[in-house]
Amino acid sequence: MEKLDHAQVLDLDDVPLDYLPDNLTSLFNLKYLNLRGTPITELPESIGKLRNLQTLNIMSTKIMALPRGISKLLNLRHLLVGRFISGNYIGVRIPSSISKMKKLQFLGHIESEGNIIRLIGSMTQLTDLAIANVKESDEEDLWASIQEMKVLSLLVLKVADGEKFLRVDALSSPPPYLDRLHLYGKLEKSGLEEDLLPHIEALPSLRYLSLDNDSVRKELCFNRGFVKLWNLRLWNLALLNKISIEEGAMPNLEFLDIDNCITLEALPQGIEHLTKLQGYRFDNVSEKFRESIKEGGVDHPRMLLVNERCKKYINTTWDWRFYE
Numbered sequence: 001m002e003k004l005d006h007a008q009v010l011d012l013d014d015v016p017l018d019y020l021p022d023n024l025t026s027l028f029n030l031k032y033l034n035l036r037g038t039p040i041t042e043l044p045e046s047i048g049k050l051r052n053l054q055t056l057n058i059m060s061t062k063i064m065a066l067p068r069g070i071s072k073l074l075n076l077r078h079l080l081v082g083r084f085i086s087g088n089y090i091g092v093r094i095p096s097s098i099s100k101m102k103k104l105q106f107l108g109h110i111e112s113e114g115n116i117i118r119l120i121g122s123m124t125q126l127t128d129l130a131i132a133n134v135k136e137s138d139e140e141d142l143w144a145s146i147q148e149m150k151v152l153s154l155l156v157l158k159v160a161d162g163e164k165f166l167r168v169d170a171l172s173s174p175p176p177y178l179d180r181l182h183l184y185g186k187l188e189k190s191g192l193e194e195d196l197l198p199h200i201e202a203l204p205s206l207r208y209l210s211l212d213n214d215s216v217r218k219e220l221c222f223n224r225g226f227v228k229l230w231n232l233r234l235w236n237l238a239l240l241n242k243i244s245i246e247e248g249a250m251p252n253l254e255f256l257d258i259d260n261c262i263t264l265e266a267l268p269q270g271i272e273h274l275t276k277l278q279g280y281r282f283d284n285v286s287e288k289f290r291e292s293i294k295e296g297g298v299d300h301p302r303m304l305l306v307n308e309r310c311k312k313y314i315n316t317t318w319d320w321r322f323y324e
Contacts, residue, residue, distance in 0.1 A: 005029070013037055025049045036060055036080070048072030059083065063092060071097035082109030082132065089158050089184065091132030099123060108156060112138050121145030127177075130156035134185075146175065153177045153205075159185030179228070180208040201225030201249075212236050222249040222270075233257040237264075245270030252276055260284040266292045267299040271306055279310055 014037035025046040048069030081092040091111035099119040108130025118141040152175040210233040
């Protein structure tokens with residue numbers, strides 16, 4: 001490691017490294033350390049010696065928990081943790097002392113455990129936050145903490161398996177710069193047949209919305225709002241069988257991505273109102289959906305209109321269309 005004494009960047013992406021060498025934590029000039037994709041299982045307590053570190057990436061490793069020493073990295077801006085396995089985000093457990101890291105801007109994916117959600121409310125410089133294993137009992141602390149994060153622009157929430165629902169009505173007064181929202185799992189206003197959209201459609205800066213894995217019931221109704229939304233992703237919504245879009249809703253939507261919504265029976269009603277649509281992807285949909293957009297199908301005329309609108313944006317390197 002002597003030759004690396006003055007190194008500021010160390011990129012070990014996908015290197016077959018089983019553990020972090022002890023002398024690596026003596027590289028006091030390091031500002032960027034990337035261990036993504038390595039088989040490493042833990043970080044040593046001595047990681048706290050890297051006092052100048054600004055970015056630490058341990059995503060897609062086997063690390064399940066961070067040592068208390070991590071909280072000594074007071075100059076850290078970006079802490080990227082967690083794994084994506086079989087379609088699920090797996091968070092990493094973090095020590096309660098993480099709240100001392102006031103300069104942190106990116107934190108995720110962390111595991112909701114103990115009083116962590118309440119403690120991160122003091123980390124007011126966070127712009128990107130991703131939390132896994134969110135439970136119904138976390139609701140009060142979750143929304144209270146988020147409302148303290150005035151510069152938050154990305155929020156990712158994954159509800160714990162087995163939970164009934166997580167209320168989203170507190171999002172009616174969100175951080176003003178929140179422009180990307182990813183909701184995974186069962187998210188609703190309550191356990192009733194109520195629509196979550198009225199509680200997020202008024203988000204003033206929202207540009208990207210992702211709903212994934214049972215986060216909605218049978219119908220999605222875009223009645224109004226979402227004035228800045230340009231990308232809508234609907235994935236793995238097993239109960240969804242109808243989407244309706246009223247004129248004036250999502251006036252700036254450019255991309256629509258529907259995947260593995262196997263009970264969706266038809267093209268979204270009102271899709272023709274999306275006058276700025278540039279591309280779409282309809283994948284793993286029901287046979288009834290496919291038949292409806294084929295020639296002779298009930299939705300074929302509207303599908304032709306959408307294709308004509310999107311055609312001028314299609315290029316040879318990227319194609320959002322699905323049409324048979």
